[in-house]
Structure formats: C-alpha cells, structure tokens
Amino acid sequence: MTAPSGIPNGIPAEINIGLMGLGVVGTGVAATLLRENSHLSDLIGRAVKLKKVLVRDLSRPRDIDLPAGLLTANAEDILADPDIHILVEVMGGTDPAEAYLKQGLSAGKHVVTANKEVMAKSGPELLALARANGVNLLFEASVGGGIPIVGCLMNELAANDVRSIRSIINGTTNYILTAMAHQHTSFEQALSEAQERGYAEADPTNDIEGIDAAYKLTILASLAYRSTFQPGDVYCEGISKLEPQDFQYAQELGFAIKSLAIANLVDGAVQLRVYPALLPAEHMLAKVDGVYNAVEIDGSLCGQVLFHGMGAGREPTTSAVVGDLIEAARKMGGPSVLPLELPNGSGIPVRPIDDLMSRYYIRLGVADHPGVLAQIAQVLGDGQISIASVLQKDVHPETESAEIVITTHPAREASVQKALQIITELPQVRRVSNTLRIEE
Ligand SMILES: NC(=O)c1ccc[n+]([C@@H]2O[C@H](COP(=O)([O-])OP(=O)(O)OC[C@H]3O[C@@H](n4cnc5c(N)ncnc54)[C@H](OP(=O)(O)O)[C@@H]3O)[C@@H](O)[C@H]2O)c1
Numbered sequence: 052m053t054a055p056s057g058i059p060n061g062i063p064a065e066i067n068i069g070l071m072g073l074g075v076v077g078t079g080v081a082a083t084l085l086r087e088n089s090h091l092s093d094l095i096g097r098a099v100k101l102k103k104v105l106v107r108d109l110s111r112p113r114d115i116d117l118p119a120g121l122l123t124a125n126a127e128d129i130l131a132d133p134d135i136h137i138l139v140e141v142m143g144g145t146d147p148a149e150a151y152l153k154q155g156l157s158a159g160k161h162v163v164t165a166n167k168e169v170m171a172k173s174g175p176e177l178l179a180l181a182r183a184n185g186v187n188l189l190f191e192a193s194v195g196g197g198i199p200i201v202g203c204l205m206n207e208l209a210a211n212d213v214r215s216i217r218s219i220i221n222g223t224t225n226y227i228l229t230a231m232a233h234q235h236t237s238f239e240q241a242l243s244e245a246q247e248r249g250y251a252e253a254d255p256t257n258d259i260e261g262i263d264a265a266y267k268l269t270i271l272a273s274l275a276y277r278s279t280f281q282p283g284d285v286y287c288e289g290i291s292k293l294e295p296q297d298f299q300y301a302q303e304l305g306f307a308i309k310s311l312a313i314a315n316l317v318d319g320a321v322q323l324r325v326y327p328a329l330l331p332a333e334h335m336l337a338k339v340d341g342v343y344n345a346v347e348i349d350g351s352l353c354g355q356v357l358f359h360g361m362g363a364g365r366e367p368t369t370s371a372v373v374g375d376l377i378e379a380a381r382k383m384g385g386p387s388v389l390p391l392e393l394p395n396g397s398g399i400p401v402r403p404i405d406d407l408m409s410r411y412y413i414r415l416g417v418a419d420h421p422g423v424l425a426q427i428a429q430v431l432g433d434g435q436i437s438i439a440s441v442l443q444k445d446v447h448p449e450t451e452s453a454e455i456v457i458t459t460h461p462a463r464e465a466s467v468q469k470a471l472q473i474i475t476e477l478p479q480v481r482r483v484s485n486t487l488r489i490e491e
Pocket residue numbers: 071072073074075076077105106107108109111140141142143144146147165166167168192193196362363364365368
C-alpha cells in the first residue's frame with residue numbers, strides 16, 4: 052500500500068484495530084471508534100478502522116450494533132492478521148489475556164490494555180517484549196479509569212523524585228465506606244447496596260480485600276520509583292472488619308475513614324500498603340466520596356498534586372483506552388517510546404510493614420471496672436507507644452462493659468501489634484474491636 056502524501060512509506064495509510072473484549076469497556080471503545088471515526092482519523096492523521104472484535108460468546112445480546120463480519124470468537128482472527136496494527140485488550144483476567152498480549156507484541160502489534168492484573172503481575176516482562184519488537188504498550192486505563200495518572204507519572208511528572216503516592220483507587224470500597232460514614236449503615240448493608248447498583252461484583256473479594264487496589268498501586272509505584280514491584284510487595288488489609296462505631300468515633304475525633312493505597316520512600320526503601328485508615332476530615336482525600344477515585348502525588352519539584360475523577364465505568368475508561376489508542380497510532384513508525392526500563396530499574400527495596408511508623412486508632416471492648424485503662428496504658432508504655440487521646444464510649448451497665456477508643460502518637464507497627472497481643476489477653480479486655488492507622 053502506498054502512503055498518501057505526508058505519510059512516510061512503510062506506515063499503513065489505514066490503521067486497523069483488533070479489539071479483544073466487548074463488555075463494559077469494549078462496548079464503549081467500539082462505539083467511540085465507530086461514531087467518532089472521522090474525528091479520530093483527523094486527530095491521528097490517518098484513517099483508523101475497527102477491523103475485528105473478539106468475544107467469548109457470539110450468541111450473547113449486545114448493547115451495540117456492529118457492522119456485519121466484525122465479531123469473532125477466534126482470537127487468531129486478530130493475532131494472526133498482519134493487517135491489524137493495534138491490539139486493544141479489554142477482556143480482563145490473566146488467562147488467556149496475557150498470552151494474547153504476548154502473542155500480539157511478538158507479532159509486532161502495538162498494544163493498548165486496561166488490564167491492571169496483567170500489568171501488575173507481568174508489566175515489566177511485557178514492556179521488555181514490546182521494546183524487543185519495536186512496538187508500544189500503553190496501559191493508561193489500568194489505573195484510575197478516566198484519570199490520566201499513568202501517562203502523567205511516565206511523562207509530565209517524570210522529572211520528580213516521588214516522595215509519596217496516596218490514593219483512593221477502588222471505587223467499590225470508596226462507595227461502601229461513604230455509605231457507612233454518611234448513612235451509618237453496616238458493612239454488609241453497604242456492600243449489598245453497592246451490588247444492587249452495579250458498583251460491586253457478585254464476588255466482591257478483589258475489591259473489598261484490597262487486591263484490586265494493590266494491583267493498581269503496584270503499577271503506580273513501579274512507574275513512580277522506576278523499579279519492579281510485585282502485588283505481593285503490597286501489605287494489604289480489607290474493609291470488611293469496619294463497623295458503624297468506627298465511623299462515629301472517627302468523626303468525633305475529626306477524621307474520615309478511607310481505604311488508602313500508599314507508596315512512600317523511607318530511607319531509600321519503599322513502603323507499599325493498602326488499608327482503611329483515618330484521615331483528617333479537612334484533608335482533600337477525605338472529601339473524595341462515592342465511586343470517585345483520587346491520587347495525590349508528592350513530588351520533589353511539583354509538590355503535592357491531586358488527580359480526581361471517575362475511576363471506572365464505560366465512558367471514563369473508554370476515554371483512557373481511546374486516548375492510548377490515539378497515542379499508539381500517532382507514534383507508529385517511530386521508535387517504541389516505552390516510558391521506563393522497568394526490568395533494569397534501580398531495584399529499590401521494599402520496607403516491611405513491621406517498620407511502619409504511624410499513629411494508631413485502637414477500639415477496645417473492656418469490662419467497666421476501675422483500673423482497666425491503667426493496665427492498658429502500662430502495656431502501651433512498655434512498648435514505647437505513647438497515648439495521644441482516650442475516649443470512653445458506650446457504657447453498658449447490664450453487661451458491665453464499655454468501649455474505649457485510644458489514639459496514639461507515632462509508633463512502630465511491630466511494637467503496636469505486640470502490645471495488642473498482650474492487651475487481648477488482659478482479663479478485663481473483652482475484645483480488640485479494631486486497629487486502624489492514622490494518616491496525617
Ligand atoms: N469496567 C470498568 O469500569 C473498568 C475500569 C478500568 C479498567 N477495567 C479493565 O478493563 C478490562 C475489561 O473490563 P470490563 O468491565 O469491560 O469486562 P467485561 O464487561 O467482563 O467484558 C469482558 C469482555 O471480554 C470478553 N472475554 C472475556 N474472556 C474472553 C475469552 N477468553 N475469549 C474471548 N473473549 C473474552 C467477554 O466476552 P463475552 O461478552 O462474550 O462474555 C466480554 O466481552 C478488565 O481488565 C478490567 O479490569 C474495567
């Protein structure tokens with residue numbers, strides 16, 4: 052094919068797209084490619100065409116009318132077609148998505164993916180494969196849906212030494228926590244409402260246990276610290292142990308509770324963690340409610356920058372995927388411009404959670420007897436943990452029990468966990484109801 056004037060030889064005049072997946076995101080991408088075709092072609096400078104769409108079940112009713120002949124259930128119709136130049140993977144999961152991505156890159160196709168799990172687990176390997184084949188691999192939609200955070204870490208913020216990333220990157224958990232804070236509902240009620248509204252899946256484990264956020268934090272931290280982290284490097288706690296009282300007491304103390312994904316640099320090592328934490332109510336992240344996501348970057352040059360927006364959903368995710376597609380198409384014919392040499396990164400070590408220095412919120416059920424608090428204070432003191440405040444709540448005369456909420460000054464995680472083990476065994480202590488870290 053001869054390229055029209057202005058287009059170097061060797062670059063196709065028409066760029067063909069193979070779309071893998073026609074679900075929530077794929078339908079948005081296909082609709083945009085069909086509806087906005089001439090606009091996209093203008094932006095790219097070449098005609099762009101959706102050539103094949105891979106699904107699992109050809110008989111399933113679809114939200115979109117595709118031109119005849121586009122749909123296939125055979126991945127080879129895309130992977131083995133040399134005229135498909137860009138592969139867009141929005142299937143999800145690792146199997147067979149990862150194998151398809153590898154096959155596509157090896158065949159010299161540029162790849163756009165929204166797949167956080169594959170990018171978190173195998174991103175460095177896939178980026179190396181892309182580089183070896185002289186193609187681009189773009190994954191903006193893998194973190195934060197419509198929030199352009201991946202590209203910013205790769206490009207606009209690349210001059211910074213990133214001191215910390217603090218983020219709310221799972222809309223499902225943020226929706227549940229917002230309902231628990233504002234409507235005073237239990238965790239179970241809030242989860243079932245999220246499921247009814249389509250914000251939580253039938254099996255919500257990945258979201259509520261922090262696994263999804265850990266995938267996304269792995270990607271952000273690998274980019275920010277130019278290193279190769281794995282999801283297993285992220286200390287992870289879910290939100291299912293939170294109770295309405297925690298929100299009530301947090302509010303009384305001037306805090307909100309948010310599930311945070313945090314990466315920060317401490318003495319040359321990175322600490323990576325996902326857990327529900329108390330944040331001062333006036334902090335910007337404390338005000339991020341519902342299914343919204345936000346990412347705060349603290350960089351050596353830019354200072355604190357906050358990204359806020361829709362972290363999931365058809366349109367926001369389509370925005371990220373099609374944005375990557377435009378970028379991949381514009382860069383075709385040039386060198387592969389992969390952001391980072393992740394496999395040869397600086398290899399920053401990961402600091403274990405035991406080394407974390409944090410303030411803590413501890414809620415205990417105790418016998419309503421004199422001297423209990425003194426015993427608890429003694430154990431904390433022995434562990435070098437200094438108390439910042441104590442609230443005695445909800446005395447129940449009939450059971451002679453009370454609830455105590457203690458906040459501490461900064462202390463070492465390992466010391467706090469050891470002290471809590473001793474406190475749990477004190478005869479007057481009925482239960483340690485919850486322990487949460489306090490982010491300043
Ligand atoms: N949904 C969001 O808001 C969102 C946001 C950010 C990132 N993402 C990421 O985007 C990706 C897609 O998410 P989604 O919500 O669009 O998923 P989805 O609604 O479940 O759609 C998945 C699509 O992939 C197809 N598919 C799955 N396995 C297949 C296989 N083995 N062979 C052929 N086709 C297969 C399915 O075909 P059938 O239709 O025939 O079943 C379906 O069309 C995931 O990696 C997800 O993490 C999603």
